[in-house]
Amino acid sequence: MELYINSAGIISAAGNNIGEGYLSTHDYNTTALYSADADYKAYIPVMQLRRMSKAVRMGVVASKVAMQKAGVAKPDAITVGTAYGCLQDTERFLDKMVNQDEQMLTPTAFIQSTHNTVSGQIALLSKCNGHNLTFVHKGHSFEHALIDAQMYLEDNNSGGVLVGGIDELTENSINALQLGGVGTNESLSTENVIRGGNKGAVIGEGAAFFYITKQPVADKYIKINALNIFKSTDESKAVDRIKSFVNALTDIDTVLLGDNGGNSSSLLYNKLVESAFPNIATAKFKHLCGEFPTASSFALGMLSQYVEIGEMPIELNAPAKHIVLINNFKQYYSCWGLELSV
Amino acid sequence: MSTKAHIVNTGIITSIGDNTEMCLRSLLEGKSGVGKAEYLSTYWKDELPVCEVKKTNEELAAITNINSSYPRTALLSAIAVQEVLGGYDLSGLRIGFFSANTVGGMDLTESVYGEFKDNPETADFNNIRHHECGAITELVAEHFDISDFVTTISTACSSSANSIMMAVKMIEKGMLDVAVAGGADSMSKFTLNGFNTLMILDKEPCQPFDNNRRGLNLGEGAGYVLLMSNEAMQRCSANSICIVNGYANANDAYHQTASSPDGIGNKLAMSNALKKAGLQPKDVDYINLHGTGTANNDSSEGKAVQDIFEGTIPKASSTKAYTGHTLGAAGGVEAVFSTLSIRDGIVYPNMRWQTQMEDIDWGVVTELQTGQDIKHVLSNSFGFGGNCSSLVFSKI
Numbered sequence: 001m002e003l004y005i006n007s008a009g010i011i012s013a014a015g016n017n018i019g020e021g022y023l024s025t026h027d028y029n030t031t032a033l034y035s036a037d038a039d040y041k042a043y044i045p046v047m048q049l050r051r052m053s054k055a056v057r058m059g060v061v062a063s064k065v066a067m068q069k070a071g072v073a074k075p076d077a078i079t080v081g082t083a084y085g086c087l088q089d090t091e092r093f094l095d096k097m098v099n100q101d102e103q104m105l106t107p108t109a110f111i112q113s114t115h116n117t118v119s120g121q122i123a124l125l126s127k128c129n130g131h132n133l134t135f136v137h138k139g140h141s142f143e144h145a146l147i148d149a150q151m152y153l154e155d156n157n158s159g160g161v162l163v164g165g166i167d168e169l170t171e172n173s174i175n176a177l178q179l180g181g182v183g184t185n186e187s188l189s190t191e192n193v194i195r196g197g198n199k200g201a202v203i204g205e206g207a208a209f210f211y212i213t214k215q216p217v218a219d220k221y222i223k224i225n226a227l228n229i230f231k232s233t234d235e236s237k238a239v240d241r242i243k244s245f246v247n248a249l250t251d252i253d254t255v256l257l258g259d260n261g262g263n264s265s266s267l268l269y270n271k272l273v274e275s276a277f278p279n280i281a282t283a284k285f286k287h288l289c290g291e292f293p294t295a296s297s298f299a300l301g302m303l304s305q306y307v308e309i310g311e312m313p314i315e316l317n318a319p320a321k322h323i324v325l326i327n328n329f330k331q332y333y334s335c336w337g338l339e340l341s342v
Numbered sequence: 343m344s345t346k347a348h349i350v351n352t353g354i355i356t357s358i359g360d361n362t363e364m365c366l367r368s369l370l371e372g373k374s375g376v377g378k379a380e381y382l383s384t385y386w387k388d389e390l391p392v393c394e395v396k397k398t399n400e401e402l403a404a405i406t407n408i409n410s411s412y413p414r415t416a417l418l419s420a421i422a423v424q425e426v427l428g429g430y431d432l433s434g435l436r437i438g439f440f441s442a443n444t445v446g447g448m449d450l451t452e453s454v455y456g457e458f459k460d461n462p463e464t465a466d467f468n469n470i471r472h473h474e475c476g477a478i479t480e481l482v483a484e485h486f487d488i489s490d491f492v493t494t495i496s497t498a499c500s501s502s503a504n505s506i507m508m509a510v511k512m513i514e515k516g517m518l519d520v521a522v523a524g525g526a527d528s529m530s531k532f533t534l535n536g537f538n539t540l541m542i543l544d545k546e547p548c549q550p551f552d553n554n555r556r557g558l559n560l561g562e563g564a565g566y567v568l569l570m571s572n573e574a575m576q577r578c579s580a581n582s583i584c585i586v587n588g589y590a591n592a593n594d595a596y597h598q599t600a601s602s603p604d605g606i607g608n609k610l611a612m613s614n615a616l617k618k619a620g621l622q623p624k625d626v627d628y629i630n631l632h633g634t635g636t637a638n639n640d641s642s643e644g645k646a647v648q649d650i651f652e653g654t655i656p657k658a659s660s661t662k663a664y665t666g667h668t669l670g671a672a673g674g675v676e677a678v679f680s681t682l683s684i685r686d687g688i689v690y691p692n693m694r695w696q697t698q699m700e701d702i703d704w705g706v707v708t709e710l711q712t713g714q715d716i717k718h719v720l721s722n723s724f725g726f727g728g729n730c731s732s733l734v735f736s737k738i
Contacts, residue, residue: 078593083474085496090532097535098456102385110536111599111726115444115475115496120727123593129610132593132729133504137494138476144493151511175462176470231489 003150005210005222006160008304009065011035011058012206014288014313017305018042018065025288025313029189032174033204033290051108052121053088055168058207059118060125063162067126069308070211076159077131078119079148081141082166083293083329085115087173118166131161139332141165142294143229146212153214160217164209165297177203182291182330188261193287196259196266204290208301219341220307222300225249226337233331235268242326243276245335249324254281254316256299258327260291265328272326281317288313293329296336300325307342345571347513347521348582349735352678353426355418356563356665357393360405361425365665366682369690370710374664376547376559382529390543393561393666394529408485413447413472414528414562416481418671422564423482426522430568430578435519438491440509441479441566442501442525444670447472449530478526491518496670498725499632500591501525502565503673503733507589509569519574524566524674533669534560540599548635550660551644551706553697558634561666565674567681584684587718588619588734599726600638605646607730612650612720615732625718626656626734628689630676631706632722633660634667643722644702655704656720657711663693673723673731680719680735687714 010016013033014023019042026036040049040057043064049057059080067075092109114120116134123132131152135144142165149161177183184200193202216223228245232238246252255277259269273282289298303323306312316323325336354361357375358368368375375393379386382394395402395418402417403410406424410417419441450469458465472481479494491512495505502525509523527533537543537560544557570580592614594607601608616623632643640660647655661679668675683689692706719735 083476085475093536094452094455094532095459097531098452102531102535105535105539107536107539110532110539113536114498114726116498116725116727116729117598119497120593120598120729123595123728124598127595129593129595129607131591132497132727133495133508133591134497134727135493136475136496137479137492138474140493141476148508151508151515154515155511172459172462175458176467176473179462179467180471231492 001150001224001227003224004213004216005300005304006213006217007066007069007211008301009062009209010301011038011062012289012298013204022309022311023302023305023313027190029187030202031184031187032169033202034169035206053086053112055086055088055166056112056118056121059164059166060121062207063122063164063209066162066209066211070217072160072211074126074128075162077152077161078122078128079133079145079161080119080164080166081135081145081294083136083138083141084167084173085136086113086117087168087170089113091170091172139293139329140229142297143334149212160211160213162209163212164207165294166207167205167292167294169203169205174203190287193261194284196261197263198261199263201260201262201291204292206289206298208297221341222303222307223339224336225339228335230333231331232333238333239272239275242272242335246276246324249337251322252280252324253320253322254283256323256325257282257284258286258295259284260286283314283316285314296327296334299327303340307340344516345514346585347510347569348575348585349567349681350570350575350580350582351426351428351568352681353422354565354675354678355395355421356668356675357395357561358664362678369664372693374547374693376666384531384534386534386538389545390534391547391559392529393559395562411468412481413478414449415443415445415526416478418528418562418564419478419482419526420485422566423486423522426566426568427486430580432520435574436490437488438509438512438518438521439483439488440493440505440521440523442495442505442670443475443478443527444496444498444501445527445530445533446475446478448532449528452531497729498727499669499672500723500725500729500731501670501673503723503731504591506567506586506673506677506733507591507731510586510589513569513571519571521569522566523569524677525670526564527562527668527670529562542636544635547694548663549694550633550635550662551640551692551699552695553699555635555637555640557636559666561668563665563668563671563675565671565678567677582738583681584735584737586733587736588615590614590618591731594728594730596728601642601724603642605642607728608643608646608724609650611730611732615734619734619736621718623651624654626720627716628683628719629656629658630680630719630721631658631660632724633662635662639724641701644699648702648704657689657707659690659692659707661690676721677733680721683719684716684735684737687716688712689714
């Protein structure tokens, strides 16, 4: 794979990169991290904003920020990954349907509950008639959107694709993730999450969009040299696959780990570091954004901010040029070989 | 490009049949699947006809020996996947599963939502566990042990045309040898009520492309094609029925649910798919229309076809009067019908058509045509979010 990330728009619990905004560390004591408030009005007229659920707001604004930073008015194609889709609107319609016994319902929430609402809205607002797909495949949703973008760019030698990862939280989804064994039901602090070994993860949400091309647009970029994704329920097999991915790369400055601080996650990543790269510097990022299926997009967004302004909420080993990102959401793994041009 | 993606087999279940040959027989005999809801428990069952697969979840699960407590969409998907996999020995080949759906596990979620919201600890979590669209695909992939590349696309009513498009690309690029591609969707109260609020459901059996059309009937089902590279086909001693020769996705960028009056996205999808296939409009022998039966879709699609094919409109029909609109399955179901059109030389009639549409100057095929030489079929799938997809199937 050889793709260039030229810009990013990020909305997350660790802040956003709208205007002068940037991501930063934050202290909390919670079970779930909602994305921090952003100035959506700067990008979306108030009347339209009122009708948009959080997922749509986050997605549309993140996409606009990415396009603005790349200096493009509209992309050639749009691909989006979202495991859960538009939960807030889904629940809004479901709630009324159940409580009102299927009567006196209105269409707005139903319309916006469709999984491709965000990619459709971005197309509508940027008047982009191009290729437009939405992937909803659990912890690989964002990665599949990127693979689709890669194929699009290969077939259409020029142009740029807007690629995004997005997932939103609701009270019900937090409950479901706790019952499903991912989320912690005890409040955890930032330090707890960094230290790891907790009963579960702090659940998160967010949106990150990227303007992606086959050739860099400017001097500053992230080059994606390699992306390897796989599903594995066997942790030792997963460790072996990650190990062979890392061994094929040279000059790694830092390995960025998707350790969510939950017990099983900490064990996996500790084992991985010990056996695969004990002498390479590592860093973690999920204490910033929380755990969610499209969290790889947050990590890439954070690195994009570093490329853009030279700052980010975690420290990377100098010269911070070759970064490996290892992430997983449950049994869905992704390994990224990245080259930063600052 | 090193290889084309060949369709070597089909798998389908809809309200008009549990497999390819049963569906084909219904198409030939003019049997529609529309009727009163018997399996979906809804307030609207006497008012809004639907196209249900006439089996309980237990009966569906028994066909593939899958867990009957899974969402109905997974049960339908498994049946069509079992058929499409056929008896081929695929060992040693890289296999992908590209499945689309829009409803996920909503049929189960909606049954327990009220209780879950009030008391998540006591509600049956098994009815929430598989809520995500991606869960449906994973349950079926696990059942058939497909793991090389597994993905779920959800772009409303064009979902499974897009999953076929992506599968074809990955085979053409040599990233996979074999792919099962299409989609599935079951009935749910959520979907029925959602479409009902949009006031686009017909209270009678639907009449696509008729001047007096009143809306669509919702349907359920699953449809997949088995795609192989040249090499995989040789290794499996499989025969090519046709190839997926062209494909395109475009966005109407007009409205979240409605199509633009002139079908901008529709035209782009059709013309780009033909361009990809290296074909001229006059080369197309049959168009399987999206043709839902709503005033808006059929008018936009009709005008787009008129513009693209300029005076020489190929034979064209919608098959949704038979199956209803199966949403996330529709592109897969109609890919199967398009494949059979080429295989058997058939053009399906646009059932229940009575009156010519006033805003277009061409008409749909109204009588069954057999013994035709069908070389190229164009299949349209258009959805919410302006999502427009066209696929071109060609005999080689």
